[in-house]
Amino acid sequence: MKVQNKIVLHACCAICSGYPITLLKSMGYFPIVYFYNPNIFPETEYEKRLNAERTLCKALNCELVETQYNPQEFYNYVKGLENEPEKGLRCDKCFELRLKKTAEFAKKENIGLFTTSIAISPHKNFAKLKEISEKIAQEYGLEYLAIDFKKQDGFLKTNTISKELNLYRQNYCGCEFSIRK
Numbered sequence: 139m140k141v142q143n144k145i146v147l148h149a150c151c152a153i154c155s156g157y158p159i160t161l162l163k164s165m166g167y168f169p170i171v172y173f174y175n176p177n178i179f180p181e182t183e184y185e186k187r188l189n190a191e192r193t194l195c196k197a198l199n200c201e202l203v204e205t206q207y208n209p210q211e212f213y214n215y216v217k218g219l220e221n222e223p224e225k226g227l228r229c230d231k232c233f234e235l236r237l238k239k240t241a242e243f244a245k246k247e248n249i250g251l252f253t254t255s256i257a258i259s260p261h262k263n264f265a266k267l268k269e270i271s272e273k274i275a276q277e278y279g280l281e282y283l284a285i286d287f288k289k290q291d292g293f294l295k296t297n298t299i300s301k302e303l304n305l306y307r308q309n310y311c312g313c314e315f316s317i318r319k
Contacts, residue, residue, distance in 0.1 A: 146252040154256065237252075242278070
């Protein structure tokens with residue numbers, strides 16, 4: 139039996155992580171889903187998204203690592219950028235925060251590879267995510283697996299998985315600033 143290589147998959151939400159989990163498994167990886175999203179507002183929304191991720195990981199037989207909800211980490215990290223537009227510098231800093239924590243976890247667990255489900259969103263800039271992630275990977279002595287999960291109908295596939303499992307579907311990115319948009 140082939141031993142799969144572990145990879146840490148930062149999951150922004152269950153909708154976005156369904157297809158990445160299945161694709162990574164098909165590529166021979168053993169994904170460990172890391173749910174770190176202090177940007178999500180309010181806490182009730184965070185709980186809905188975490189519960190959906192639990193349902194997904196159970197259905198896909200995938201390990202889920204849950205972190206403590208601490209929105210103050212997000213607010214401290216993006217301080218001064220509250221009025222930035224969506225897809226602006228505040229979003230870049232938010233990605234950086236979440237991916238740094240993912241890299242820290244990977245490093246602590248001696249897993250040399252990480253990626254993120256954020257890349258599946260058609261609303262996110264893959265090149266910018268890749269740039270941020272590769273810089274973090276270099277900083278932590280890790281490798282970032284740069285997969286544009288939305289390619290080859292990935293966004294459609296992830297939505298199909300979420301509908302089949304009747305997962306909670308959010309209608310905004312996550313932070314209170316994205317609600318204003």
